[in-house]
Amino acid sequence: MFPFDNSYARLPERFYARLPPTPVKAPKLVKLNGALARELGLDPDALMSDEGVAFLAGNAAAPGSEPIAMAYAGHQFGHFVPQLGDGRAILLGEVVDTKGMRRDIQLKGAGQTPFSRGADGRAALGPVLREYIVSEAMAALGIPTTRALAALITGEGVWRETALPGAILARVAQSHIRIGTFQFFAARGDVEALRLLVEHVLARHYPEAQGALGLLEGVIARQAALVARWMGVGFIHGVMNTDNMTVSGETIDYGPCAFMDRYHPETVFSSIDAHGRYAFANQPAIARWNLARLAETLLPLLSENEEEAVDRANAALTQFPPLFETAWRRVLGAKLGIAAMTGDDMALAGELFDAMAAHEADFTLTFRRLTDGEELGFGDWQERWRARADDPGAMARANPRVIPRNHRVEEAIRAAVDREDFAAFETLVQVLGRPFDAQPEFAAYADPPKPDEVVTRTFCGT
Ligand code: AMP
Numbered sequence: 001m002f003p004f005d006n007s008y009a010r011l012p013e014r015f016y017a018r019l020p021p022t023p024v025k026a027p028k029l030v031k032l033n034g035a036l037a038r039e040l041g042l043d044p045d046a047l048m049s050d051e052g053v054a055f056l057a058g059n060a061a062a063p064g065s066e067p068i069a070m071a072y073a074g075h076q077f078g079h080f081v082p083q084l085g086d087g088r089a090i091l092l093g094e095v096v097d098t099k100g101m102r103r104d105i106q107l108k109g110a111g112q113t114p115f116s117r118g119a120d121g122r123a124a125l126g127p128v129l130r131e132y133i134v135s136e137a138m139a140a141l142g143i144p145t146t147r148a149l150a151a152l153i154t155g156e157g158v159w160r161e162t163a164l165p166g167a168i169l170a171r172v173a174q175s176h177i178r179i180g181t182f183q184f185f186a187a188r189g190d191v192e193a194l195r196l197l198v199e200h201v202l203a204r205h206y207p208e209a210q211g212a213l214g215l216l217e218g219v220i221a222r223q224a225a226l227v228a229r230w231m232g233v234g235f236i237h238g239v240m241n242t243d244n245m246t247v248s249g250e251t252i253d254y255g256p257c258a259f260m261d262r263y264h265p266e267t268v269f270s271s272i273d274a275h276g277r278y279a280f281a282n283q284p285a286i287a288r289w290n291l292a293r294l295a296e297t298l299l300p301l302l303s304e305n306e307e308e309a310v311d312r313a314n315a316a317l318t319q320f321p322p323l324f325e326t327a328w329r330r331v332l333g334a335k336l337g338i339a340a341m342t343g344d345d346m347a348l349a350g351e352l353f354d355a356m357a358a359h360e361a362d363f364t365l366t367f368r369r370l371t372d373g374e375e376l377g378f379g380d381w382q383e384r385w386r387a388r389a390d391d392p393g394a395m396a397r398a399n400p401r402v403i404p405r406n407h408r409v410e411e412a413i414r415a416a417v418d419r420e421d422f423a424a425f426e427t428l429v430q431v432l433g434r435p436f437d438a439q440p441e442f443a444a445y446a447d448p449p450k451p452d453e454v455v456t457r458t459f460c461g462t
């Protein structure tokens, strides 16, 4: 059913723990992503069969799978934890998709592993649906991300201060290798493992690059572009720990993430981010900080001479701000319909953001109104913008009509968790799959929350 070819499981044993998922009581498929299945070269009907569901639940071993829990470390809110690892996720293996891209298939919520640190190894339905909705919305927006292949309920309860329905997410990624994977080996002084990991990542994600420096430069460029893309749709990741940052440049780990309704640069949603470390406008600085942690792990491979290694790492990291700036300029240029953004245009964009913050304007709607030629009422700003805008075609493809608004995500989760009613989830996934298209029958999905619908806090999936 899965044509597995598991390159990560061929790395030395200290990269992971081998173990199968822990079976669940009564697995039931909530949603299969048929389009993604086909993209992976898999048969959606087979995946929906009893046998397919047993594989996706971890109740039966898919032939060719070599289940592992990957080892990794990470800085969580600035504090280094030398061993995290997949505490509730099992990588079944890798398939090469119809475009020739190698993709991981991982079950999140698949039971305890040697990395569980006392936790239950499971996931609750709410966070699984949240990740399904938001990661697929990101993909539809054209932003690099892990994907959701399937969501299942387990027929078991999980305890999260209260009893909740348990669930599993079958997640797909170009790989699940994180900055924290490098940190795991660096913390152990295992330069040989780092060397192997660099080779593995280069072959998989940066075939055109060479050596540890090429890898570092590649990850810096992709993360700079990624964060600019997030900010172009008002996305706040919420938990940009180094273990939640891939080296492939895909968005990963949709815990307390959220899209802003009203724009403010200091917006924070995560209930655990008391100091605003991962606030909207902080994201480029945090990405750079995380990339510096990656650079540190690579020092022994950048040069035999320590001083030279540090110089090379710093030279690469110095590229982050201009790379981000260029990417952000491109994002804003498309959003504003200005083909080549000058410094003056960037200042004009800055004025728009200031006005949006002052007026508590809705992020998504502001750009849509601009796209649709409606008046914003921000003084003479729009007149000055009109004099500059020369590429209106770009705007329709850069300014989504619908994003996963928190109140809609909550509504879908509540109906599923409280009433086993998945209709709102289904509709939301469907609407968010076409973010740039007019969908008159779903016009209400573009609306911001009413005052009593506003969600101000999001919670981690743990
Ligand atoms: P996250 O906050 O999802 O990025 O997870 C941080 C770390 O906690 C990772 O090592 C996870 O595998 C682990 N973890 C989170 N939730 C659980 C759980 N329910 N059981 C075991 N480990 C978990």
Ligand code: MG
Residues within 6 Å of the ligand: 243, 244, 253
């Ligand atoms: Mg994580």
